[in-house]
Amino acid sequence: MTTAQLLGNDPGWLIAVKAVLVFAICVVSTLMAVWTERRVLAKMQLRTGPNRVGPAGLLQSLSDGVKLALKEDIIPAAADKVVFIIAPIIATAMCFMAFAVIPMTGVVSLFGHKTALQLTDLPVGVLYILAVTSIGVYGVVLAGWSSGSTYPLLGGLRSSAQVISYEVAMGLSLVAVFIYAGSMSTSDIVASQHQHIWNAVVLFPSFVIYVISMVGETNRAPFDLAEAEGELVGGFHTEYSSLKFALFFLAEYVNIIAVSALATTLFLGGYHALPGLGFTEQWFGGWFTFIWFLLKVNFFFFIFMWLRGSLPRLRYDQFMKFGWKVLIPVSLVWILIVATLRVLQQQNAPRVAIIAFAAGLVIIVMAISSVFERNKQKIRTTDLPEGATPNFPVPSLPNVQSINVSGGN
Amino acid sequence: MTDFNEKMDVEKRNSGQADINSVPFIEVEQPGPAPLAQQAKGFWVTFSTMFKKNQTVQYPDVKAPTQPRFHGRHQLNRHPDGLEKCIGCELCAWACPADAIYVEGGNNTPGNQMSPGERHGAVYQINYLRCIFCGLCVEACPTRALTMTNEYELADDKREKLIFEKEDLLAPLRQGMLAPPHPMYPGMTDTNYYNGDVKEAHPSQAEK
Numbered sequence: 001m002t003t004a005q006l007l008g009n010d011p012g013w014l015i016a017v018k019a020v021l022v023f024a025i026c027v028v029s030t031l032m033a034v035w036t037e038r039r040v041l042a043k044m045q046l047r048t049g050p051n052r053v054g055p056a057g058l059l060q061s062l063s064d065g066v067k068l069a070l071k072e073d074i075i076p077a078a079a080d081k082v083v084f085i086i087a088p089i090i091a092t093a094m095c096f097m098a099f100a101v102i103p104m105t106g107v108v109s110l111f112g113h114k115t116a117l118q119l120t121d122l123p124v125g126v127l128y129i130l131a132v133t134s135i136g137v138y139g140v141v142l143a144g145w146s147s148g149s150t151y152p153l154l155g156g157l158r159s160s161a162q163v164i165s166y167e168v169a170m171g172l173s174l175v176a177v178f179i180y181a182g183s184m185s186t187s188d189i190v191a192s193q194h195q196h197i198w199n200a201v202v203l204f205p206s207f208v209i210y211v212i213s214m215v216g217e218t219n220r221a222p223f224d225l226a227e228a229e230g231e232l233v234g235g236f237h238t239e240y241s242s243l244k245f246a247l248f249f250l251a252e253y254v255n256i257i258a259v260s261a262l263a264t265t266l267f268l269g270g271y272h273a274l275p276g277l278g279f280t281e282q283w284f285g286g287w288f289t290f291i292w293f294l295l296k297v298n299f300f301f302f303i304f305m306w307l308r309g310s311l312p313r314l315r316y317d318q319f320m321k322f323g324w325k326v327l328i329p330v331s332l333v334w335i336l337i338v339a340t341l342r343v344l345q346q347q348n349a350p351r352v353a354i355i356a357f358a359a360g361l362v363i364i365v366m367a368i369s370s371v372f373e374r375n376k377q378k379i380r381t382t383d384l385p386e387g388a389t390p391n392f393p394v395p396s397l398p399n400v401q402s403i404n405v406s407g408g409n
Numbered sequence: 410m411t412d413f414n415e416k417m418d419v420e421k422r423n424s425g426q427a428d429i430n431s432v433p434f435i436e437v438e439q440p441g442p443a444p445l446a447q448q449a450k451g452f453w454v455t456f457s458t459m460f461k462k463n464q465t466v467q468y469p470d471v472k473a474p475t476q477p478r479f480h481g482r483h484q485l486n487r488h489p490d491g492l493e494k495c496i497g498c499e500l501c502a503w504a505c506p507a508d509a510i511y512v513e514g515g516n517n518t519p520g521n522q523m524s525p526g527e528r529h530g531a532v533y534q535i536n537y538l539r540c541i542f543c544g545l546c547v548e549a550c551p552t553r554a555l556t557m558t559n560e561y562e563l564a565d566d567k568r569e570k571l572i573f574e575k576e577d578l579l580a581p582l583r584q585g586m587l588a589p590p591h592p593m594y595p596g597m598t599d600t601n602y603y604n605g606d607v608k609e610a611h612p613s614q615a616e617k
Contacts (some may be wrong), residue, residue, distance in 0.1 A: 048465040
């Protein structure tokens with residue numbers, strides 16, 4: 001029985017319960033994520049991080065949230081009120097919606113029903129996630145535009161340009177997964193990885209491209225140009241306060257968890273255990289798979305924190321150049337290779353042909369790279385031209401001999 | 410003006426002189442991107458730092474001791490018999506670059522002997538909203554009446570509370586000290602006090 005059939009048998013009340021459960025998981029994991037990030041980042045900087053509220057500061061983000069909610073809510077006079085209020089709602093709602101198709105456990109029993117912790121299983125689940133997260137960008141763009149202020153507008157525009165650019169690379173990296181799994185449904189992709197091998201191994205380039213573009217997609221360091229605090233104050237949420245700001249905050253973290261969950265599902269075998277530890281999946285009536293899922297998501301979340309702790313922010317042109325001129329061409333070429341290999345396999349081509357194709361590719365890559373190396377322009381050092389000597393005193397220029405000040409005609 | 414500029418340009422062109430606004434430069438060899446292994450080094454730095462002992466001092470719970478000569482709150486010292494060292498000379502107030510000290514001197518009378526000699530500080534105020542803890546007042550003090558302690562917790566919620574009066578600044582009475590006013594040690598002059606000949610209060614000083 002496939003997951004889709006399993007979920008099809010859910011009664012209505014169970015779907016409602018699962019919806020609440022998914023929502024609760026998102027909110028609680030956001031609270032935990034904020035705390036984890038602050039603690040881990042602090043450790044990377046020889047600090048302690050929040051440790052006052054609750055045991056080891058665990059309730060810090062909760063108290064921050066309560067504080068934010070109780071603060072004065074300011075709507076600037078220049079703001080477009082309706083859009084200003086709708087924007088954070090769009091951003092947050094879309095992030096939560098992305099979680100609907102993420103398979104979080106294997107077959108478990110929930111209130112006596114055999115089901116899986118996944119709200120629904122669409123045949124085009126991954127496309128649905130891409131669509132929903134793209135709509136989430138509207139929240140950011142509209143927030144920037146409706147604030148009636150310069151910096152938020154710049155932040156919103158940057159963010160839209162960024163997400164569009166990196167969504168292309170992300171989508172292309174997913175195409176390889178679709179080709180390999182033969183399905184766009186999240187649960188089918190997990191199942192196909194369970195039968196064969198993790199996509200992160202077979203489709204390693206796609207995995208790397210996805211991980212890079214998911215950081216770009218979520219506006220996180222080192223790609224956090226949309227809210228570059230040194231350049232744009234707070235970016236698109238500069239004018240936001242109180243609960244509306246909290247919603248953006250929530251959206252950002254739910255988004256991070258959503259893309260991490262998607263990465264887990266598509267590349268790291270989803271809720272299944274690590275190879276060789278398959279027996280653990282039966283523990284707690286199958287609920288242990290949820291632990292595996294969380295562990296894998298946290299692995300990606302750690303990468304987010306690690307990047308934030310290690311890398312400075314990119315310049316905007318470098319960022320765009322990297323997205324369009326490196327990530328997208330590389331993924332395009334990689335998809336061609338994957339598609340060719342897949343077709344060769346499905347047509348039952350002889351093993352020799354596949355190996356010959358792979359070897360030919362390697363030779364072509366080596367040939368191109370050697371040509372590039374040779375043609376690399378040797379940077380010449382030219383001799384310093386003789387310094388111009390004006391006939392009036394000027395401050396001396398670097399590398400120019402000092403000027404005779406007493407001169408003059 | 411334009412004529413002049415044109416003329417200059419022509420002259421420059423003829424003489425082969427470069428425009429002085431174009432800065433001559435040398436092309437230096439660019440290092441280019443570092444190899445991948447070196448780029449990964451930064452990630453190792455942050456990762457390994459996670460397992461190092463962190464440097465945070467849990468301040469309100471754990472108070473790190475200051476350096477012994479830390480410039481903290483001031484203290485007005487006493488002679489070993491309890492008389493104040495301050496003679497109300499106002500040198501500290503004059504030395505203060507932030508104008509944080511206010512002193513009014515007063516006469517020592519037989520019934521009101523606060524310090525050895527003729528004068529004592531009747532009013533002594535330090536405004537900690539102005540004080541910059543430079544220690545020039547301590548250097549200026551001729552009797553070592555004014556020194557600084559290591560106390561650094563000087564925050565408060567009212568401006569008035571941060572103007573410290575003489576009672577707030579005076580050193581506590583130690584073993585063998587008597588609270589002034591009381592007469593000087595029998596047979597001792599203010600010079601003896603200054604030289605440190607007085608070691609403790611004499612029983613007769615307690616009698617009023």
